[in-house]
Amino acid sequence: xxxxxxRSVTSKVLALLDSFTPASPALTLSELARRAEIPLPxxxxxxxxxxxxxxxxxxxxxxxxxxxxLWEVGSLxxxxxxxxxxxLPTMEDLYExxxxxxxxxxxxxxxxxxxxxxAGRHAVPVLTRVGGRFAxxxxxxxxxxxxxxxxxxxxxxxxxxxxxxxxxTITDPGRLRRALAEVRRTGYAVxxxxxxxxxxxxAAPIRGPDGSVVAAISLVVAHDRADPVALAPLVxxxxxxxxxxxxxxxxxxxxxxxxxxxxVT
Amino acid sequence: xxxxxxRSVTSKVLALLDSFTPASPALTLSELARRAEIPLPxxxxxxxxxxxxxxxxxxxxxxxxxxxxLWEVGSLxxxxxxxxxxxLPTMEDLYExxxxxxxxxxxxxxxxxxxxxxAGRHAVPVLTRVGGRFAxxxxxxxxxxxxxxxxxxxxxxxxxxxxxxxxxTITDPGRLRRALAEVRRTGYAVxxxxxxxxxxxxAAPIRGPDGSVVAAISLVVAHDRADPVALAPLVxxxxxxxxxxxxxxxxxxxxxxxxxxxxVT
Numbered sequence: 001x002x003x004x005x006x007r008s009v010t011s012k013v014l015a016l017l018d019s020f021t022p023a024s025p026a027l028t029l030s031e032l033a034r035r036a037e038i039p040l041p042x043x044x045x046x047x048x049x050x051x052x053x054x055x056x057x058x059x060x061x062x063x064x065x066x067x068x069x070l071w072e073v074g075s076l077x078x079x080x081x082x083x084x085x086x087x088l089p090t091m092e093d094l095y096e097x098x099x100x101x102x103x104x105x106x107x108x109x110x111x112x113x114x115x116x117x118x119a120g121r122h123a124v125p126v127l128t129r130v131g132g133r134f135a136x137x138x139x140x141x142x143x144x145x146x147x148x149x150x151x152x153x154x155x156x157x158x159x160x161x162x163x164x165x166x167x168x169t170i171t172d173p174g175r176l177r178r179a180l181a182e183v184r185r186t187g188y189a190v191x192x193x194x195x196x197x198x199x200x201x202x203a204a205p206i207r208g209p210d211g212s213v214v215a216a217i218s219l220v221v222a223h224d225r226a227d228p229v230a231l232a233p234l235v236x237x238x239x240x241x242x243x244x245x246x247x248x249x250x251x252x253x254x255x256x257x258x259x260x261x262x263x264v265t
Numbered sequence: 266x267x268x269x270x271x272r273s274v275t276s277k278v279l280a281l282l283d284s285f286t287p288a289s290p291a292l293t294l295s296e297l298a299r300r301a302e303i304p305l306p307x308x309x310x311x312x313x314x315x316x317x318x319x320x321x322x323x324x325x326x327x328x329x330x331x332x333x334x335l336w337e338v339g340s341l342x343x344x345x346x347x348x349x350x351x352x353l354p355t356m357e358d359l360y361e362x363x364x365x366x367x368x369x370x371x372x373x374x375x376x377x378x379x380x381x382x383x384a385g386r387h388a389v390p391v392l393t394r395v396g397g398r399f400a401x402x403x404x405x406x407x408x409x410x411x412x413x414x415x416x417x418x419x420x421x422x423x424x425x426x427x428x429x430x431x432x433x434t435i436t437d438p439g440r441l442r443r444a445l446a447e448v449r450r451t452g453y454a455v456x457x458x459x460x461x462x463x464x465x466x467x468a469a470p471i472r473g474p475d476g477s478v479v480a481a482i483s484l485v486v487a488h489d490r491a492d493p494v495a496l497a498p499l500v501x502x503x504x505x506x507x508x509x510x511x512x513x514x515x516x517x518x519x520x521x522x523x524x525x526x527x528x529v530t
Contacts, residue, residue: 011318014314018338072398077335108334
């Protein structure tokens with residue numbers, strides 16, 4: 001364990017919160033101290049303060065978990081629950097007319113975060129979890145978010161190794177660059193068996209009031225019964241409805257010309 | 266502004282997060298400093314650390330908002346998104362067969378917090394917000410959570426003034442005490458126009474693996490087309506389905522005898 005005496009108290013508190021992951025949502029005090037790289041006595045004091053406020057809760061098993069108070073505060077994030085509340089009626093409509101999986105995601109740094117998901121009972125299984133992260137270059141929502149991301153985000157993604165999930169995942173930077181240009185040209189993205197060999201997703205952008213792409217919505221369907229060209233207008237229309245709910249002036253023109261396209265990098 | 270030099274850094278960081286509310290989700294730095302009762306230079310440093318980590322985000326308008334990173338960490342709260350993920354399929358089923366409002370809530374101290382809500386398009390309007398709080402003594406879910414709460418929570422609620430929303434809100438401690446005993450006897454709660462004069466809710470408990478009541482689920486319907494006695498088994502069955510999803514051994518006996526009743530206080 002490194003004591004790192006130079007770290008600020010704030011960074012230690014945040015490191016304690018950072019210790020929790022979807023794979024390890026319950027931790028003992030010593031696990032917390034080790035993961036946050038904080039000496040045990042210090043960790044003990046900080047954790048007690050976090051429990052008193054409600055950021056952490058201590059279970060009957062002695063393990064600590066993220067507390068409801070932190071969930072409440074987190075629910076005030078405009079890019080989280082705020083976006084979700086505005087998008088949900090449209091997502092439900094899309095689900096009603098297709099009975100397929102509907103997903104909503106935003107970009108955080110070089111990854112996407114799933115904000116909401118409606119899972120079709122009889123639809124193709126998807127592995128996403130609300131609050132879970134995924135790479136940008138494979139899923140439909142990821143391709144949309146990457147296609148409209150700032151140039152430096154695209155360049156960083158293209159410069160890093162592109163992880164492969166299936167034989168159809170795009171891992172060649174040149175091919176990915178052309179795929180992103182195609183997304184900007186058509187106004188939607190198709191990921192055909194690029195994450196699992198049974199699923200295809202069609203995604204479209206959601207724009208904020210300033211016209212920038214702030215989120216993406218997708219339908220995920222079994223690839224053998226999917227017609228991406230038929231699904232695209234449905235998903236694009238949903239994206240435009242949610243953009244309007246966000247206060248975005250949406251023009252009647254073609255989706256791909258709603259706002260000036262970013263330069264093709 | 267009080268400087269309060271004795272306060273710990275942790276408490277100051279948490280006070281900054283506490284400054285955000287549903288009514289004020291975007292704050293300037295000076296508003297943050299004033300609400301958290303921290304001197305401006307200190308607030309500035311702490312806020313910069315919170316922004317760097319992603320707990321706060323600074324908008325184009327210069328105001329700070331809760332960041333997506335905090336929403337992500339909050340989504341790991343077992344009593345928040347974890348419960349919601351397990352409950353959602355059952356809530357959707359309940360919605361499909363009724364097309365009425367379905368709500369899920371947990372108790373936090375002397376209030377309830379709404380974890381999820383499916384709002385019927387043509388159902389009676391409800392004012393709840395996911396992540397929002399409400400008093401325990403008026404709604405159906407609140408009456409369930411209060412009926413099965415520890416004795417000290419019941420006594421604190423009964424000792425405090427009971428806020429009135431309609432002429433039918435129970436504000437007399439003796440009547441509320443009898444209503445809670447009735448909830449424990451029948452295994453469900455009915456709030457008939459006790460929050461708004463057009464709505465009635467029927468709620469049932471959700472139990473954790475140790476048999477204790479950890480949440481409540483309700484249907485909220487227009488009071489003039491509602492038959493609480495007919496709705497109760499539907500809501501109770503949903504509560505039991507979710508309890509089972511939580512890993513609770515649910516007996517085949519009557520709902521009100523699933524676990525020993527708490528003493529009537």
